[in-house]
Ligand SMILES: Cc1cc2nc3c(=O)[nH]c(=O)nc-3n(C[C@H](O)[C@H](O)[C@H](O)COP(=O)(O)O)c2cc1C
Ligand code: SF4
Ligand code: SF4
Ligand code: SF4
Ligand code: FES
């Protein structure tokens with residue numbers, strides 16, 4: 144197909160607006176598929192065929208955010224509110240066809256609330272919704288492999304404006320006016336970043352999208368790319384037009400095959416239409432885009448390490464300045480932004496910077512997407528206006544803690560962040576408030592912990608991660624992470640001393656000051672915040688040799704209560720090291736010298752005879 | 757385990773190399789392609805690539821060893837990747853690994869004697885909502901409990 148003109152694009156947009164058909168939209172992100180969405184999809188097709196129904200479109204979409212009840216689907220009927228169903232296996236799919244579609248009756252027990260109003264094609268947003276979706280506006284709505292659907296929902300209007308209505312200064316002004324700050328973790332104002340690159344004269348400039356998403360336990364960027372790849376592509380071109388760059392690179396982690404595939408499809412489609420490539424929409428603006436894969440190194444999310452990796456080298460950070468905005472990829476000025484940052488851009492340009500600036504708090508504008516996981520009922524992706532409280536996310540949207548357990552802490556900022564206790568749940572979420580209470584926004588991982596989680600163990604987990612991921616270039620980080628890890632390990636074995644805590648604090652402070660890159664500078668944060676917020680629990684490990692959650696194996700012993708044990712032999716058969724002795728109907732005994740404290744006996748005993756202490 | 761198999765540059769790899777030859781910073785992309793062809797990066801292939809691309813072998817190994825994703829040892833026919841990212845860790849990812857070790861009689865990063873399975877611990881595959889999860893042959897299994905594992909293994913064995 145020949146490249147299209149502006150008129151063609153506008154026509155394409157009108158032609159693809161809502162049709163009269165009933166739409167059954169199935170969430171088919173990585174996790175939807177893992178939960179069986181493919182089978183659900185086929186079940187719908189089969190049942191529609193069996194019933195000989197016409198005018199029903201079944202199509203895939205990205206993450207709807209209700210990850211805890213996957214597979215999820217939406218039934219769209221024109222003139223009626225959308226209905227979202229969760230836990231839709233093949234059986235439920237048949238029911239939905241036979242009851243909802245054929246008889247017009249809702250299928251009870253599977254209906255879930257619509258999380259947010261649609262900001263596209265709507266003037267007034269209902270404030271009753273708990274969430275507000277800008278970044279995720281198309282996730283769960285469009286088929287991400289169909290460019291026409293993106294275009295029909297105001298897609299590429301931002302690019303149109305950037306090419307035909309706005310000067311590069313105008314674009315910059317809109318972004319500045321919006322108050323958008325980087326969503327990759329640091330919260331640097333995006334407009335200022337672009338301005339640095341824009342101001343510099345250079346024969347070549349680059350736009351890079353950071354899709355390395357290394358925080359384990361976070362998947363906002365994956366979901367965005369899988370659900371709405373064009374929004375990022377469009378944004379990168381707008382950035383290119385603004386700063387004068389004609390080349391872009393998306394650096395994405397290789398662990399996300401579906402996101403990579405959908406990006407490739409999206410890029411091919413925009414190229415085919417002439418929305419990407421040479422002389423876009425007949426203008427003199429050209430933009431070339433390429434995907435580069437990460438290879439499982441957390442540090443490559445750091446921008447200078449990322450650049451080294453794109454250049455084909457070991458991903459080791461270098462000192463800043465010079466900043467990549469000035470001296471970046473192959474030494475040329477480079478704008479590096481996170482996926483979520485970019486996904487906001489088309490909306491900012493389409494609706495205007497001042498529209499965006501109305502959402503959020505004074506210093507943190509817009510929304511933030513969180514991956515809410517861990518010990519939480521409604522685990523999933525949530526997008527809320529900045530300023531929403533942690534309490535609202537954890538207990539309102541998240542539904543609280545499952546299995547009647549008590550809330551213990553919520554962790555934000557991943558390996559660079561901190562834990563927050565109940566006392567801080569009223570903190571409004573924005574960049575500055577979270578730092579003020581000892582954590583940070585981070586990229587959007589939000590992990591909830593309950594009474595069964597040991598905070599020393601959590602701190603150890605994050606430190607171990609940093610030990611593995613430290614690139615080893617500078618001593619404070621290479622040695623510091625290891626030493627702190629060893630001290631925590633010692634504490635978890637009940638061999639800790641009071642002076643160890645001071646050592647950790649001192650080393651942590653040194654790492655924060657002297658490490659070369661953000662990884663080392665922030666690696667002590669989780670442990671320091673645990674020591675501060677859960678001092679009593681840490682001291683218990685040291686003074687009383689006790690782990691109240693029962694997670695630190697060296698501090699627990701398993702014994703068998705001789706009264707309660709009926710001698711059923713189940714535990715003895717289950718013990719992986721055969722250290723439980725006893726005959727049928729005779730009380731059993733554990734040989735403590737051999738026990739590896741796996742807890743298997745505790746799990747299988749039906750008579751509460753195995754005691755953990 | 758030292759492999760005695762002979763590895764040759766496949767056609768797919770050769771044409772990929774041609775496509776990327778002139779692009780700066782191509783090494784990592786080419787190594788990705790190589791690993792997808794062989795399941796790991798055989799020494800012979802690393803040497804060949806060095807020759808074709810005119811890159812010192814030391815640089816190639818420098819890159820391979822820096823990145824966790826690249827493997828120097830041949831994994832099992834079915835490599836079981838168990839997530840130990842934060843969400844999966846909290847929900848018992850380690851228990852899943854330990855149970856697999858018992859079921860398969862092999863440890864993390866080693867291959868079973870029949871060459872069928874290997875176990876690997878990975879950091880987050882982005883399905884944290886379904887934690888704990890594991891990945892075998894591109895298929896993700898979520899909301900796992902230890903009791904699900906024997907069936908998963910048996911099904912894969914029968915493939
Ligand atoms: C160790 C480390 C890991 C990082 N990982 C990521 C990441 O996975 N994704 C990301 O967008 N930014 C990451 N960052 C932040 C980036 O360096 C950079 O600030 C960001 O991509 C800039 O984009 P933004 O302004 O849009 O946030 C990381 C930083 C550090 C120090
Ligand atoms: S702080 Fe750590 S990750 Fe960063 S450069 Fe130093 S050693 Fe490498
Ligand atoms: S499972 Fe319980 S009751 Fe049965 S032998 Fe073991 S300790 Fe005794
Ligand atoms: S904790 Fe594990 S090793 Fe120890 S006795 Fe029980 S089953 Fe055996
Ligand atoms: S519904 Fe699958 S990632 Fe959320």
Ligand code: FES
Pocket residue numbers: 359360361839840841842843844845879880881882883884885887888889
């Ligand atoms: S932590 Fe396991 S999939 Fe993310």
